[in-house]
Amino acid sequence: MTVDVVDACVGLLRRTVFRPARPAPAGLVVRLAVGLATAGMLVYAGQKVYMAVRGEIGMPGSPAPDSVQAQFTDAAFAQAVNASLGVVAALVASATVMRWGSRIPRWMLLCALALAFVMQSLGAAITVRRAGLGPAHLGGGAVLDVLWGGSQLAAWLVLTVSYFARTRRTGIRPTNGSAPAATSRVRPAAAYGAFACSLAYGAMKLDWAWGGEFLMRQTPLPRAAGEDLLRHASGAVVQHWASVALALVGMAAALHLSGRFRPHGKVRRGALLMGAWAGCALMVLRAVGALGYGFVNDLRVLTDPALVPPAFADLARSHALWDLVLWSPYWLLFGVCWGVAALRYRRRAAAGGNSAAVEARYPQEASSGTA
Structure with missing residues (x-):
């Protein structure tokens, strides 16, 4: 009896934790959002690699103040870590629509997407703040920064919500005896x-x-x-x-x-x-x-x-x-x-x-x- 209960618990744990997501195919809008998010993360990684070579904290064209630079004993290593996080985020975004990503458990990729979306939100907020929203600062570069940050945030929102919806288990009920139709019970x-x-x-x-x-x-x-x-x-x-x-x-x-x-x-x-x-x-x-x-x-x-x-x-x-x-x-x-x-x-x-x-x-x- 005890062995059966343990086996049942182990089987439930394996199905819950290790079961692949196998999401439904993504539409054109979702694939465009994934492409935009992936490109944004790769651009971010390239910018961080550039700053790592220079040994500075910040972004190209807007390095951090000297007071912030002094807080890092090895700026190149810190920027290299940020670049690697950008590459990982790009892989997370791509996994939502790629075939190899369907083998990743749903809960694991959802946690990564939630974390990436939060970090992207903070990044967008920093971008908007750095651009300045007052009329005196609203130049062409500031507008482009705001649009880029907003588009990245929207892309991550679309791909995260889409992955959640495409991997959610739906109920199956027959409509005419033998022809089943998938209907969402959410x-x-x-x-x-x-x-x-x-x-x-x-x-x-x-x-x-x-x-x-x-x-x-x-x-x-x-x-x-x-x-x-x-x-x-x-x-x-x-x-x-x-x-x-x-x-x-x-x-x-x-x-x-x-x-x-x-x-x-x-x-x-x-x-x-x-x-x-x-x-x-x-x-x-x-x-x-x-x-x-x-x-x-x-x-x-x-x-x-x-x-x-x-x-x-x-x-x-x-x-x-x-x-x-x-x-x-x-x-x-x-x-x-x-x-x-x-x-x-x-x-x-x-x-x-x-x-x-x-x-x-x-x-x-x-x-x-x-x-």
Whole structure:
């Protein structure tokens, strides 16, 4: 009896820990994202090799200050380690679509992808901060740095979410006796998350439109705009009602993405996906700091008081702290929910289209349940 229990536990452990992922084939968008992420990591590795040869800390064209350089006794070795990490990250990205990567256990590659995505997020934040977001610093090089960092972050997000979805085990249930159809039993949590975020945003804006001030003073806005909010100026009230209407549209779109309604036509499906991807991009960029407020600028304000005039220092620090702990995480969650929901909706729509094509081509077999 004991031997049987031990064998069962060992078998379960082997299936859970060592079972290969064998993901579903990746689409064109995912392969493009993997190529972009891999190229970005190889470029990063090449830059670090260049700095290792020079024996400096930092990136080409922007070496670290002398105070930072003095903290490293062997700068060449540190940069060589960073270059090797870039090569490893490139291999991790490639493993999500390559045949040899299907032999890697799912949990192992997911952990590597999560770590790489976090490091890529920090790298994108550093890139945006180094570029500078003020009008005085917004030159061509700064714009390219921001676009490159944002594209890398988006590529890692796409390939990570795609790998998670393509390797998730789906339920199999027969549709006509002998013809099995793979249907995902994963609850559309991302779509429901987008619905909840839209509902919360709309409820807050409705409270403001009716004269309330819930979280109004904690909203990071320029001083003039904040005063208009507190005075309930007519223009601000109109914007509140427009935001309520936009939140209702977002709630309806999230419900459609969740699969609560019958399949849509090509035009409506395209409009849903376009809106969801646009919302994902804008909200993630807002959370990171590429559109003004965000994690990067909040940290800059909190760590460098010289960035803000003394007369506005207290207000700016208060806004930055609230944005860091509340608004930026909210927008990041909102954007990720839109992206994941759109990806799941697209895959489900593609699977439904394939099933409809099979039934149209073989109507007798589909109705009789014979293959």
